Amino acid sequence: GNSVTQMEGPVTLSEEAFLTINCTYTATGYPSLFWYVQYPGEGLQLLLKATKADDKGSNKGFEATYRKETTSFHLEKGSVQVSDSAVYFCALNAGNNRKLIWGLGTSLAVNP
Amino acid sequence: EPEVTQTPSHQVTQMGQEVILRCVPISNHLYFYWYRQILGQKVEFLVSFYNNEISEKSEIFDDQFSVERPDGSNFTLKIRSTKLEDSAMYFCASRMTGGNQPQHFGDGTRLSIL
Numbered sequence: 242g243n244s245v246t247q248m249e250g251p252v253t254l255s256e257e258a259f260l261t262i263n264c265t266y267t268a269t270g271y272p273s274l275f276w277y278v279q280y281p282g283e284g285l286q287l288l289l290k291a292t293k294a295d296d297k298g299s300n301k302g303f304e305a306t307y308r309k310e311t312t313s314f315h316l317e318k319g320s321v322q323v324s325d326s327a328v329y330f331c332a333l334n335a336g337n338n339r340k341l342i343w344g345l346g347t348s349l350a351v352n353p
Numbered sequence: 354e355p356e357v358t359q360t361p362s363h364q365v366t367q368m369g370q371e372v373i374l375r376c377v378p379i380s381n382h383l384y385f386y387w388y389r390q391i392l393g394q395k396v397e398f399l400v401s402f403y404n405n406e407i408s409e410k411s412e413i414f415d416d417q418f419s420v421e422r423p424d425g426s427n428f429t430l431k432i433r434s435t436k437l438e439d440s441a442m443y444f445c446a447s448r449m450t451g452g453n454q455p456q457h458f459g460d461g462t463r464l465s466i467l
Contacts, residue, residue, distance in 0.1 A: 273453045284359075284460035285396075285444060292453040330396065338409040339452050340386065343396040 243268045243335040247344035250328075254321055254351050262316040262347045264305075264331035272333035274298075274307050274314040275341070279328045288316075288329070321351045355379045359445050359459035366435055367467055374430045374462045376445030385428045386446040386456060387420065389413075396444070402428065432464075440466045 248263040266274065276288040276298070289298030294309035303318045314331060331344040358377045366372045378385050387399040400410045402420055417433045428447075432439055442463050446456040 273455075275455060277458075284357075285446075285458040287455045287457065290453075290455055332396075334452070334456075336409065338384070338401040338403070339448070339456075340398040340401055340409060341388070341396070341446075341456060342398070345395050 243272070243333060243342045245331050245333055245342055245344040247329075247331050247347050249345070250348040252347060252349045254349070256323055256351055256353050257320045258351075260316070260318040260321045260325075260349070262329055262331075262349070264314045264316065264344055266312050266314065266331075266333050268312075268333055268335060270335070272335055273339075274305070275332045275334070276303070276305055276314070276316050277330040277332060279330065279346075281327070285330065321349070323351050323353055325349060326351045357445055357447055357457050357459035359443075359462050361462060362460065363463045363465070365465045365467065368437055369434050372432050372435055372464065374432075374443050374445075374464070376428045376430070376459055377426050378428055378445065378447030379457055380426070382447035382449055382457070384408075384448045384450070384456075385420075385422070386448075387430050388444045388446065389441040390444070390461075391438075391441045399430075435464075435466045437466050440464060 273292040275290045277285045278288045289300040291298040291307035297306045328346045332341045385402040390396045401408045419431045442461045444461045445459045448454045448456045
């Protein structure tokens with residue numbers, strides 16, 4: 242079946258630290274992979290996506306590479322800011338209707 | 354930038370009552386979805402809707418749930434007889450045609466069943 246596993250949070254970092262949030266998946270077929278972000282009090286916003294193996298998605302300094310050999314899509318950012326504090330969700334789309342299968346979410350707190 | 358809008362932002366309802374959650378998807382999108390997130394748990398798929406009919410539903414989406422697109426803009430989720438365990442955040446999403454198109458989400462409706 243299809244599933245997504247994310248590293249558990251919360252993750253607490255100091256400003257300008259390097260961020261990695263691990264995400265691995267199991268899937269049948271050829272899913273696209275996504276990272277969504279939820280800022281406090283807001284909805285789910287697409288952060289980045291990758292549609293095939295070896296694609297790299299990037300946005301706002303965040304990057305993730307679709308690694309088929311390790312079934313991973315780890316999120317990275319070289320220097321986090323306080324404004325990056327949010328919950329980050331890894332997801333894949335599955336099936337003919339491309340429903341999203343979600344990880345549990347990882348809460349990130351960045352301290353000044 | 355166009356966005357998905359959901360109303361109300363918070364709904365408090367007595368157990369056994371019917372509730373309707375409303376969504377206005379992005380206007381040129383053709384695929385619509387509802388998801389829910391119970392506090393502390395994963396976001397779960399409920400139902401997808403395309404061409405005026407349900408295209409897929411999960412095990413959660415039983416007879417107490419229904420969806421409707423009553424006009425060209427709204428997409429509603431009805432829960433007929435609410436239970437305590439229906440308390441959750443409900444998210445509506447829409448996307449364009451194309452299997453790799455991302456889904457765009459509303460801010461969600463927090464449903465609290467008393």
